[in-house]
Structures are given as structure tokens and as C-alpha cells.
Amino acid sequence: MSISLKQMLEGATAIPYSDTLIAILKTTSLTYKDDNKFERVDELIVGFVTGSIPNKFKSHIEKAMEEQGFQEIPTDDVFVRLAQYVVLDTILNNEDELAQTICASKLMNYMLVAKALKRSIPNRSYLLQVYDYHLSKYLEKVDKVTEDTQTELRSEVPNADFPLEISEDKAKDLCLVFKEAELYRVERLLTSDKIQNIENPFVRIYVGLCEMFDRLAYHLYNVDLNRIIGLLIGNKDERKRKKLSKIIEELTQTNCEFRNNCSQTAVILLMIKGEEQGAVGDLILPIKEFAVYLYYELLTEKILATQN
Structure with a gap:
């Protein structure tokens, strides 16, 4: 260009x-x-x-x-x-x-x-x-694995005589099964008592997203971000908003950490690590906007880690 x-x-x-x-x-x-x-x-x-x-x-x-x-x-x-x-x-x-x-x-x-x-x-x-x-x-x-597609592989995998060597078409079906299994695990995690019982919704978002990315074996699925955020926020908290510095304070008070190295452009993660980001702390963020920024910071850093 x-x-x-x-x-x-x-x-x-x-x-x-x-x-x-x-x-x-x-x-x-x-x-x-x-x-x-x-x-x-x-x-x-x-x-x-x-x-x-x-x-x-x-x-x-x-x-x-x-x-x-x-x-x-x-x-x-x-x-x-x-x-x-x-x-x-x-x-x-x-x-x-x-x-x-x-x-x-x-x-x-x-x-x-x-x-x-x-x-x-x-x-x-x-x-x-x-x-x-x-x-x-x-x-x-890049995510060409289509969900909710019926395949013969679904009925073949549980059989004891399922072959270790499969055709190219069956390999594509296996990618679909694996993707759906991964997304199911994500949904179970985000709806688990461990996550849902976290009272502070901003802390719930941080812990839920961090655990989600830690568990995912592959990070380039085109997941439904609105659904993920919806599962973490719920109806009662969707209108909440808070100054970013206050969110960070509440995260650190509940022992939330980010121990990995991160980019100079990962603003929220740097603040969690204790690095001052000037006027950014004064921003008042709606909870969904906070979740979206955090999601893409975590995703970017996870992808970067696979490049090193």
C-alpha cells in the first residue's frame, strides 16, 4: 500500500x-x-x-x-x-x-x-x-474450522478400533472436533463456580480471561468474544464502569498478578505489573470496554510468546 x-x-x-x-x-x-x-x-x-x-x-x-x-x-x-x-x-x-x-x-x-x-x-x-x-x-x-457441522468422525472416535492413521478429510473433521472440545472447555471454565463466585466483576474478568488463555492449546480460534464477555459479566454487572486506576488497585488487592514479560503497548498488563502509565489511570472505562482491551492485550501477548 x-x-x-x-x-x-x-x-x-x-x-x-x-x-x-x-x-x-x-x-x-x-x-x-x-x-x-x-x-x-x-x-x-x-x-x-x-x-x-x-x-x-x-x-x-x-x-x-x-x-x-x-x-x-x-x-x-x-x-x-x-x-x-x-x-x-x-x-x-x-x-x-x-x-x-x-x-x-x-x-x-x-x-x-x-x-x-x-x-x-x-x-x-x-x-x-x-x-x-x-x-x-x-x-x-484464518480460522476456517466451521462449528456445528455433523461429521461421521463423531461416531467413529469413541470406537475401540478407531484408526490411528486417518485420511485428509477425516483430519479436517478431527480439527472441528478438537475446536469444539476446546471451546466447550472454555465455556465450562468461565461458567464454573471458581470464576462465577468472584464477586468483583472486574476481577472476575481478569481471572477468567487469564485462565482461559492459559488453558487454550491454540490461540487463533475466532471465538465469539461477545459471548465470552457476557458469560463473565452477566446481566447485573453489564452497566458498571470504573476508573482504570481503581480497577488496577482492586486487582492487586486480590493478589492478581501478571508475571510474564509484556509489550510496551500492553497498557493494562503493564499497570497490573506496577508500571505507571500516566493519565491512563484516570480513564473511566465501561466494564465491557475494559474486557475487550484486556482480551486483546492477553491474546496479542500469547501469540507473541509463540513467536519467540
């Missing part, structure tokens, strides 16, 4: 940059590397959303400009847009579909911070395109 850096930089400088300088900035920005491609995306997402650009990225750009004989000093707004350009290019022009959806989901997860800061983010038209690559869209495409 074509992304115009010239267009993205419009309004960021008093005097528009020349096409030559823009070409240099484009090449230089895209050669910015980190040992971990996802960590690079993380730091640049945090940078352009908060306006606090990593010094390493600034130095990389300034060095290239000096070497090419340009004396201009980029403004903070220029650096913000360059960081944004790298993130958007990584998402919109990524040939690796799973990496593409991970990066897109990281950006969408971090929109919680943009919401809290109420800070103007440039080039929103490009940002809107990112949603097409979010995990929710990716799962719709």
Missing part, C-alpha cells in the same frame, strides 16, 4: 521539505532497526502517540541528514510523523500476515493511551486503515 511521507509531513514544517530531503528521510526512517522488530514497533508507537520520541531514533535521522549535507533541524512534530510513518509502513506493507496483525493490534491496544491523553494525532486517515489488519479481522480469515 502506498503511503505518502510527503503528505504525512504536511503542516509539520514552516517551509515544506524538498522532495530530495523527503526521499532521504523516507529511506532513513525505514532502515531504523532494532534487535526485535516488535520492540521497534512498540517504541515508535509509544513515541508518536505520546510525543516522546526515542533519542536513538532521533539520532539515526539527524545523522543521515548531516551526512547528506542538510542543515535543517527536524521539529518534534516531524519526528512524531516519521515514527508514525515507520509504524504504518510496517503494518500496511508487511508481507508476513501474522507479523502484520500483531503490529496492528499493538497499535490498536495502545489507543487506550491516545484516548487518555486527548492529544491530537496526525494522519488519522492512515490510522483508520490499520483496523483492517487487527487480530479480530485476521482470526475471521
Whole structure:
């Protein structure tokens, strides 16, 4: 997908940059590397959303400009847009579909911070395109196992003489049986007394989702998120809302932890780990919105863990 850096930089400088300088900035920005491609995306997402650009990225750009004989000093707004350009290019022009959806989901997860800061983010038209690559869209495409389909395999599996070697068609049927078994286990977990007896609905959501992802052997099923959230919230709690800092406080008071490493863009998980996230704590979140953000943070981190 074509992304115009010239267009993205419009309004960021008093005097528009020349096409030559823009070409240099484009090449230089895209050669910015980190040992971990996802960590690079993380730091640049945090940078352009908060306006606090990593010094390493600034130095990389300034060095290239000096070497090419340009004396201009980029403004903070220029650096913000360059960081944004790298993130958007990584998402919109990524040939690796799973990496593409991970990066897109990281950006969408971090929109919680943009919401809290109420800070103007440039080039929103490009940002809107990112949603097409979010995990929710990716799962719709890759999960081809259709539920509620009758198969002969259902009657064959219980037999003692069920063959260990099966045909390709039967293998597809087995995928269906396994998926339905996994989703049944999830539903039993979420409706169990262990989860349902947790009085605080925000704590119930956190514990239920964490246990669900720990138990799932495969994380790329296109599950019915509305149903999962409905099972965890119930009718009596669906209208609840609370300041995020208060939710985190209640989670920590009930000994909820997140011990795994997580991304800079996993805002709620970082807060649970005790890392301050500034104004985000002042956000008042409806319980369903909290559940959706948490679900996709946990899912993104689980998928990332399988990539390492």
C-alpha cells in the first residue's frame, strides 16, 4: 500500500521539505532497526502517540541528514510523523500476515493511551486503515474450522478400533472436533463456580480471561468474544464502569498478578505489573470496554510468546 511521507509531513514544517530531503528521510526512517522488530514497533508507537520520541531514533535521522549535507533541524512534530510513518509502513506493507496483525493490534491496544491523553494525532486517515489488519479481522480469515457441522468422525472416535492413521478429510473433521472440545472447555471454565463466585466483576474478568488463555492449546480460534464477555459479566454487572486506576488497585488487592514479560503497548498488563502509565489511570472505562482491551492485550501477548 502506498503511503505518502510527503503528505504525512504536511503542516509539520514552516517551509515544506524538498522532495530530495523527503526521499532521504523516507529511506532513513525505514532502515531504523532494532534487535526485535516488535520492540521497534512498540517504541515508535509509544513515541508518536505520546510525543516522546526515542533519542536513538532521533539520532539515526539527524545523522543521515548531516551526512547528506542538510542543515535543517527536524521539529518534534516531524519526528512524531516519521515514527508514525515507520509504524504504518510496517503494518500496511508487511508481507508476513501474522507479523502484520500483531503490529496492528499493538497499535490498536495502545489507543487506550491516545484516548487518555486527548492529544491530537496526525494522519488519522492512515490510522483508520490499520483496523483492517487487527487480530479480530485476521482470526475471521484464518480460522476456517466451521462449528456445528455433523461429521461421521463423531461416531467413529469413541470406537475401540478407531484408526490411528486417518485420511485428509477425516483430519479436517478431527480439527472441528478438537475446536469444539476446546471451546466447550472454555465455556465450562468461565461458567464454573471458581470464576462465577468472584464477586468483583472486574476481577472476575481478569481471572477468567487469564485462565482461559492459559488453558487454550491454540490461540487463533475466532471465538465469539461477545459471548465470552457476557458469560463473565452477566446481566447485573453489564452497566458498571470504573476508573482504570481503581480497577488496577482492586486487582492487586486480590493478589492478581501478571508475571510474564509484556509489550510496551500492553497498557493494562503493564499497570497490573506496577508500571505507571500516566493519565491512563484516570480513564473511566465501561466494564465491557475494559474486557475487550484486556482480551486483546492477553491474546496479542500469547501469540507473541509463540513467536519467540
